[in-house]
Amino acid sequence: MPIDDLDAERAHLDASRQDLARMRRRVESLDSSTAGNWVSAEILDATLAHRLEQLADDPEVPLFFGRIDRTASAGGESFHIGRRHISDSAGDPMVVDWRAPVSVPFYRASRTEPMGLTRRRRYGFSHGELTAFEDESLTDAGPAQEHSAILEAEIERPRVGPMRDIVATIQPEQDVLVRADLSQTIVVQGAPGTGKTAVGLHRAAYLLYAHRDQLTRRGVLIVGPNASFLRYIRDVLPALGEIEAKQATITELVAMHGTVRAEESAPVATLKGDVRMAEVLRRAVWSHVGEPEEALVVPRGSRRWRVPSYEAREALEGLRANDLRYAAGRALLPRALAHRVLVQMERSGDSPDDRVHDAVARAKPVKDYAAALWPDLKPGKVLFRLFTDAAWLAEVADGVLTEAEQEALLWEKVPRSAGAARWTLADLVLLDEIADLLDRTPSVAHIVADEAQDLSAMMLRALGRRSTTGSLTILGDLAQATTPWASSSWAEALAHLGKPDGHVEQLTRGFRVPADVIAYAARLLPHIAPDLEPPVAVRRTRGDLAFTTSSVTEAISAALERPGSVGLIVPDASLAAVRAELTEAGLAFAEIGVPADEETEFDAHLDVVPASLAKGLEFDHVVVSDPAAIVAGEPDRDTGLRRLYVCLTRAVTSLVVRHDGLPEELGGVPEQEDAKVSA
Structure with missing residues (x-):
């Protein structure tokens, strides 16, 4: 590349950094002293603070990663x-x-569609310093550029710490999903390494940019499978200048109904x-x-007004016909009954107005009568009764659940009260459903839900009711x-989300998992998902795939000598033994899920x-220990094989399989030179 071009680009980078600093100083010079009142001052201070966060400059992060040159006609x-x-x-604009x-x-x-x-x-950058560039002509005749060395280097750059953004490496099919219309609910069915999580997060960032007012006002929610996963992706949106989105697990989403205690x-x-x-x-x-009986x-006054039971029944049925939430109907029933009284007053020659209507609706006889017909309910008490009253459960579950299923729902040991109940996560999701039957759940503008294949129908309904007037990106x-x-x-x-018209897009081009690794893991697909297209690795590097029957410490020794992160994936039941082995060997390590410091959970080598x-996690080098035990640790073999498929597809550069015998579905060790075997 011409040195003068590289020098010019470096000068543009320096000038851009100076202009960013100038923009930040401009914001820092503003304050809320001119605000008309304290409320306006609070809003202005918050806005300025948010803007300063957006203008933060990390010298290690490039201010730009690409450039486009337009034709004269454009x-x-x-x-x-x-x-x-x-x-x-x-x-x-210095940078767009x-x-x-x-x-x-x-x-x-592309060459066929240069746009x-x-x-x-x-x-190409190194620690924030511009080191190289690579040009791709979109107008020249001849074959198009098949590979970008800079693009491949960015994808394969060693990683330590939480997930990083892929804004510099977004592919055309990913960009289409990222920029899809806000009104559209999208499902991204993505094989390992296809970037579905990154697509979802970048879609959230794009929507916050394109629909700022609407999404800021009504909210964006990122839902992940567990707290460790959310900590792993925590830096992606801030790196893109977005801090508005909230993150939660399903457990946290329903936590207002109680704590998981069983x-x-x-x-x-x-x-x-x-x-x-x-x-x-x-x-x-x-x-x-x-x-009404x-x-x-x-x-x-001196009169007694009588509303017959059949008229009270008509008032009640009229409210039921409006498809109201339970609490809304209960609140309206006194007014509906009061209306019947006012009709009688008018027939008798009176001219009651709205004040009379309100007074009658608030009268004790009306309120007591309405409360007896339409009692106040609490979600916990409803579910408590359902799990403890066999006769009532049989009544409401008749024709829906079998007798055996009803018996399975009943508690063997009945707590003293709903307040003493030891709720499970599934119970909290049911409580959330009851709460929505009583009062409508507020809706946000957009939800991004990752690893959504693991959600139950009732969990999906919990997500759907939080997006009744919004849309979702399901990953x-x-x-x-x-x-x-x-x-x-x-x-x-x-269908469970209430978005039957949502669009499903399948991503099969893998940019993260090396070809040999994904090919080996794909041996499980005929057994766990025969209808899905197998993933295709598009990277030229095939990665390192090795097998060993040695100890855990010996299996990870080579990986620890290489740059980048190392993930040792073990059966849950083996955690204690692995901890002891690593400690005895004097190896420093962190354990995912029990961080000493949540901010540094993924910072260990x-x-x-x-x-x-x-x-959902990824590491440069992965050692999967005892695949057979990983499979055996699940309730059934199909689930165990899916769990193993997940574990085998976490590597970006190398995978070592440490085993004492492989599950038969894997077909043994691959017969190829790249699959190294050691005893």
Whole structure:
């Protein structure tokens, strides 16, 4: 590359950094002293603080990663593409945000569809210093560039710490999903290494950019499978200048109903997650609405007004016909009964107004009568009764659950009260369903749910009701489903979410997992997901795949000598033994799931990863210990094989399989030179 071009690009980088500093100083010079009142001052201070966070500059992070040169007919301009917009003192762009419409050709242009570009340039950086660039002509005749060395180097760059953004390496098919319309619910069925998690997070960042006011006002929610996973992805959105989105696990999402204090067998948890429970709970809630047997008598002054039971029944049925939430109907019933009284007053020659209507609705006889017909309910008490009153459960579950299923729901040891109940996660999800039957759950503008294949029907309903007026990005892989209650298809999951028209897109091009590694793991697909297309690795490097029957410490020794992160994935039941072995060998390590410091959970060179927490994580070098035990540690073999598929596909550079015998579904050790075997 011409040195003068490289020097010019470095000068542009320096100028951009100076302009970013100028933009930050400008914001720092502003304050809330001119605000009209304290409320405005608080809002302005918060806005300025947020803007300063967006303008933070990390000298280790490049301000731009690409450039596009447009044809004369398209304007002839050149634009540097980066993580945030930077302008000079005259307001002209030094760097344009990757989410801006002008940046789209950087990701999607090709020789066959140049989108008004003559050239695309990618930059190589080292610790924030621009070291190289690579040009791709989009107008020259001849074959297109097949590989980008800079792109491959960025994908394969050693990683230590939480997940990083892929904004510099987004592929065309990923960009289409990232920029899909806000109104569209999308399911991304992604094989390991296809970047589905990154696509979901970048989609959240894009939507926050394109629909700032709407999403800031109504909220964006990121839902992950566990707390470690959320800590792993925590830095992606801030790196893209977005700090608005909230993160939560399903457990945290339903935590307002109680704390998980117990576990239950997989069959019972699966039953509680079955969509049929929604109908049982609906019947349970509405069974509390009574039938008027006596007339309502309302004394007012010297008169006594009488509403016959059949009119009270008509008022009650009129409210039921409006498909109201239980609590809303209960609140309106006194007014509906008061209306019947006012009709009688008008027939007698009175002219009652709204004040009279309100007074009658608040009268004690009316309130007591309405409360008896339509009692106040609490979710905990409803579910407590359902699990302790066999006769009532049989009544509301008739024709929905079998007698054996009803018996499985009943508690053997009955707590003193609902307040003393030891709820499970499945119970909290049911409580959330009951709460929504009573009062409508507030909806956010957009939800990104990762590893969604592991959610039960009732969990999916919990997500769906939080997006009744919004949309969702659902991320997952049916081949990686490791819960007994997992969805069998995305069409089924979309129905439970209340978004049956959602679009399903399958990603099969793998950019992270090396070819030999993914090919070996794919041996399990015919047994766990025969209908899915197998993933295809597009990287030229095939990666290192090795097998050994040595000890754990010997198995990881080679990986520890290489740069990048090392993940030792072990059966959950073996954690104590592995800890002891590593400690005796004097090896420093961190354990995923029990961090001494949540901020540094993924900062160790060696991480010990329970197989149950491996999903969604990635490491440069992975050692999977005792695959047979990983399979045997699950409730059934199908789930165990899916768990093993997850564990085998966490590597970016190398995979060592330490075993005392491989599951037969893997077909033994591959017969190829790359698959090294050691005793």
